[in-house]
Amino acid sequence: MDIKDKVIAIIADQAVLEPSDVTLDSTLDTLGIDSLGLVESIFAIEEAFDISVPFNANDPSESDFDISTVASIVAGVERLVAEQKS
Amino acid sequence: MKRVVITGAGTINPLGQTVPETLAAMREGRCGISDLEFRDVERLAIHIGGQIKGYDAEAHFNRQQLSLYDRFTQFALLAAREAIGQAGLEFHGQLADTSGVVMGTSGGGLTTQDENYRSVYEEGKNRVHPFVVPKLMNNAAASHMSMEFNLRGPSFTVATACASSNHAMGMAFQMVRSGACPVMVTGGSESMLCFGGVKAWEGLRVMSKDACRPFSANRNGMVQGEGAGVFVFEEYEHARARGAEILAEVAGFAMTSDASDIVMPSKQGAARAIAGALRDGRIDRNSVGYINAHGTGTAANDKTECAAVADVFGHHADALMISSTKSMHGHLIGGTGAVELLACIMALRDGVIAPTIGYEEPDPECALDVVPNEAREAKVDVVLSNAFAFGGLNAVLALRNP
Structure with a gap:
């Protein structure tokens, strides 16, 4: 399973949806994931990839991690995983 | 219904170890938030807090007491000494039998729990100190206050997270106002600034890494602190009859x-x-x-x-x-x-x-x-x-x- 599929599986699990229902242009809002669900998803992502995601719930837009869409989350995780390997 | 007044106040907190020191700091707008100092702090993402610095427990308590007093109990007792000292009350006879303590806390003896879990899980020890339970229990502070000042009436601890102190003081207010108790010693105490305490808060991702800036557009979260505040709530006529100095009247409460x-x-x-x-x-x-x-x-x-x-x-x-x-x-x-x-x-x-x-x-x-x-x-x-x-x-x- 590549990074994209793994992230989608985590988000789908949080949204109680099938992975096939989560598309790259979905937003957390449209998937029905609230602020607690978001914090849990980030925790699951950190555990799955053994990375540390820079995210502050007080100001998601100012965090270094873009959560606006599933695609941006996947891109962020890919970057963090690459940085961790280098 | 009786009127309820405050005749004593005490505290220890990041701004000062007495009420006058604390009020002076508040007047000057001084910040008591600084770098956290405790074991394993380098494993945390958050490195700041309102930690009480320059505090020497052994200056206030003997070795036997310290084996029973978690940091939150120590803070509560120090604040209570200042408050009851200011009120000028001694509890004997009927007054002692009808006066009590209501304290708020959320974590209770969390530092004691943290230290002892570390010792059995991380260090693999199989034996803990015999007083771990009486030291960590949430009512330890209220109980030790009742013992030190001979408060033999209704005493208990309230735990409603960040509102614990206000709920506790509200209960004390209602008990004095109803006429059930002439005096209640009340407030709250907390000491969660240990590795496990801050680590748990980090998980929620609501903590600031640099400062607590309430109401400012660029605020980015809360900063944890530690300490205690204790007050003497006294029935108005009781206070007046003994010529006590009245700091304020508690007028209303709701939850x-x-x-x-x-x-x-x-x-x-x-x-x-x-x-x-x-x-x-x-x-x-x-x-x-x-x-x-x-x-x-x-x-x-x-x-x-x-x-x-x-x-x-x-x-x-x-x-x-x-x-x-x-x-x-x-x-x-x-x-x-x-x-x-x-x-x-x-x-x-x-x-x-x-x-x-x-x-x-x-x-x-x-x-x-x-x-x-x-x-x-x-x-x-x-x-x-x-x-x-x-x-x-x-x-x-x-x-x-x-």
Whole structure:
């Protein structure tokens, strides 16, 4: 399973949806994931990839991690995983 | 119904180890938040807190006492000594039998738990000190206060997270007002600044890495603190008969539950608690001059709290002052309302309004007079203290000059 599929599986699990229902242009809002669900998803992502995601719930837009869409989350995780390997 | 007055106050917190030291710091707008110092702090993402520095437990307690007193119990006892000393009360006979202690705390002996879990899980030890349980229990502080001062009436501990102190003081107020108790010693104490305590909070991702800036548009979260505040609540005629100095009158109290979300605050729940405290004290809302805000410095709390205040006070919301002293001492969780009540007493007695420091940018969603950065001289007759806890449990106290 590549990074994209793994992230989608985590988000789908949080949204109680099938992975096939989560598309790259979905937003957390449209998937029905609230602020607690978001914090849990980030925790699951950190555990799955053994990375540390820079995210502050007080100001998601100012965090270094873009959560606006599933695609941006996947891109962020890919970057963090690459940085961790280098 | 009896009238209830405050005849003693005591504290130890990041701003000072006595009430006069604390009030001086609040007047100067000094910040008590600094680098955290404890074992394994380098494994945390958050490195700042309102930690009490320069504190020497052995200067106040002997070795036998320290084997039983977690840090939160030590803080409670030190604050109680100052408060009861100021009140000038000694508890004997009928007074002792009918006076008690209500304390708030959220974590209780969390440092004791942290140290002992580390020893059995990480260090693999198979034996713990025999007093771990009596040291960590949430009622340890209230119990040791009852023992040190011979308070033999109703005593218990209240745990409602960030509102614990206000709930505790509200209970004490009702017990004195009803005539059940002539004196109640009350407040809150907290000491969660240990590796496990801060690590748990980090998980929620609501902590700031640099400062607590309540109501400021660039606020980025809360900063934890530690310490205690203790007060002597006394029936008015009892205090007058013995010529006690009265610091303030406790005029009203209300508590509500949001019944909606485990962490997100609700404007309606907060507004109902504020309006309820005014109603309970038969207070005209236009007479309220100052509110000590819950003001945690999180995005959600501060805007919700300002909206609740605007709802309850209407046009008068623009005339009153509201500040968050958490900007200076951090969030003392179960002890926070007690330390913040000191700012309320200072406003009434000294005519000095403690500032919200660290205020950098106005936020249109917090468009009230938040007394930014510098203390202000102002005469106020009625003040409120807000506390809105995780779990949606709200408690608001109203104080006035007697």
